[in-house]
Amino acid sequence: METILTRVQRVIAGKLGVTEDSVTMESDFIKDLGADSLDVAELVMLFENEFSLEIPDSEMEKMKTVGDVVGYLEKNMK
Amino acid sequence: MKLLDQKVALVTGAAQGIGRSIALKFAENGADVIFTDIREDERSQGLMAELEAKGVRAAFFAADASSLEQTKEVCNAVTEKFGRLDVLVNNAGITRDMLLLRMTAEDWERVIRLNLTSVFNYTKVFSSVMMRQRSGSIINMASIVGVNGNAGQANYAASKAGIIGFTKSVAKELGSRNIRSNAIAPGFIETAMTKQLSEEVIEHWKQEIPLRRPGTPDDVAKLALFLASDLSEYITGQVICCDGGLAL
Numbered sequence: 001m002e003t004i005l006t007r008v009q010r011v012i013a014g015k016l017g018v019t020e021d022s023v024t025m026e027s028d029f030i031k032d033l034g035a036d037s038l039d040v041a042e043l044v045m046l047f048e049n050e051f052s053l054e055i056p057d058s059e060m061e062k063m064k065t066v067g068d069v070v071g072y073l074e075k076n077m078k
Numbered sequence: 079m080k081l082l083d084q085k086v087a088l089v090t091g092a093a094q095g096i097g098r099s100i101a102l103k104f105a106e107n108g109a110d111v112i113f114t115d116i117r118e119d120e121r122s123q124g125l126m127a128e129l130e131a132k133g134v135r136a137a138f139f140a141a142d143a144s145s146l147e148q149t150k151e152v153c154n155a156v157t158e159k160f161g162r163l164d165v166l167v168n169n170a171g172i173t174r175d176m177l178l179l180r181m182t183a184e185d186w187e188r189v190i191r192l193n194l195t196s197v198f199n200y201t202k203v204f205s206s207v208m209m210r211q212r213s214g215s216i217i218n219m220a221s222i223v224g225v226n227g228n229a230g231q232a233n234y235a236a237s238k239a240g241i242i243g244f245t246k247s248v249a250k251e252l253g254s255r256n257i258r259s260n261a262i263a264p265g266f267i268e269t270a271m272t273k274q275l276s277e278e279v280i281e282h283w284k285q286e287i288p289l290r291r292p293g294t295p296d297d298v299a300k301l302a303l304f305l306a307s308d309l310s311e312y313i314t315g316q317v318i319c320c321d322g323g324l325a326l
Contacts, residue, residue: 038254042206
């Protein structure tokens, strides 16, 4: 069974063209992974597809690091 | 080599008028052309046949551009059949001219929905396709009345001014993805839409045009061709009047 982090890493690596290993819980999307605000918006949509849920805009604004996303998914996935 | 070879273009509301001329101009220049209109009838069938006769791939969808759901359905069908979209022309629009005193809320809302919300719908849905490609040209049909205003057209002018603000915002938002967004502001163009105007209004407008003639749909189509092609690759966020100098 794949962990949430593994799936998140795969989505990020595919979108941003970085290696999965370089994506850690502490990685900041913009400062560490080279994303811009459009990339972050696109990533959130990809996470919604991957995990079959909707992430409200208010939550999206709080997602600065990979850990923020994983934490949100752990809390909100059934 | 034609200007739009290898490109796929979509024009909304293209069964007649300016949209129809743009669709034909694009096909003549090598683009595959998808067009929409509110219903399928002899006009849309006729255009479909003319496009196919030019040797490009063509497709028609009867769809309400003011419906986000229907827009998503069109997008799914387009990406399935064509795999990409290089040029989006938001052309669909209507008028409900009336002095403000007599304008109903329905006249207002209908024009805003058909003219402005439709631009939001198509741009929102198809920009994600363009973002994946890292390229695209969005062309929105504004109007000089969206710049200067016009008595009897408060609803139409507001919708067209809204399109201009939208066009510039999208240019800023999507520029980093090599997606351009420009608006065409036609002046007095002879179409079924302007035939609804009174003789008096038409005469007055003609007198005001420095080039001393009304525009044709083909005049507008030529500008759309420029904006769709790579000739305009460094131009975004602009509102270009196609009006014989009328707005001056």
